[in-house]
Amino acid sequence: xxxxxxxxxxxxxxxxxxxxxxxxxxxxxxxxxxxxxxxxxxxxxxxxxxxxxxxxxxxxxxxxxxxxxxxxxxxxxxxxxxxxxxxxxxxxxxxxx
Numbered sequence: 001x002x003x004x005x006x007x008x009x010x011x012x013x014x015x016x017x018x019x020x021x022x023x024x025x026x027x028x029x030x031x032x033x034x035x036x037x038x039x040x041x042x043x044x045x046x047x048x049x050x051x052x053x054x055x056x057x058x059x060x061x062x063x064x065x066x067x068x069x070x071x072x073x074x075x076x077x078x079x080x081x082x083x084x085x086x087x088x089x090x091x092x093x094x095x096x097x
Contacts, residue, residue: 053087 004013007022010031014022023032027046032038048056052072057065066073071087 003016005016006013009024021033025032025041032041046058048058049062050056051070053070073086074083075086076083
């Protein structure tokens with residue numbers, strides 16, 4: 001056990017010489033084993049991306065926004081099957097909040 005150390009976050013052992021490679025994201029706790037993947041992870045997963053409606057959100061919040069809140073989301077009418085942009089329906093008074 002002299003050459004190993006246990007991680008305080010995931011309780012997995014790793015070699016002392018590899019301690020710089022054993023890194024957990026400070027936002028989500030995910031283990032990122034490669035040095036060159038850290039910046040990519042932070043940019044892709046936690047970076048803010050623009051929506052078509054102009055809002056900038058992180059990827060996990062963007063999924064919820066595009067499904068429930070975005071005025072540019074596409075809604076399908078349950079009666080006729082027509083597809084409309086939600087913002088257009090709000091302007092015409094079809095959607096009630």
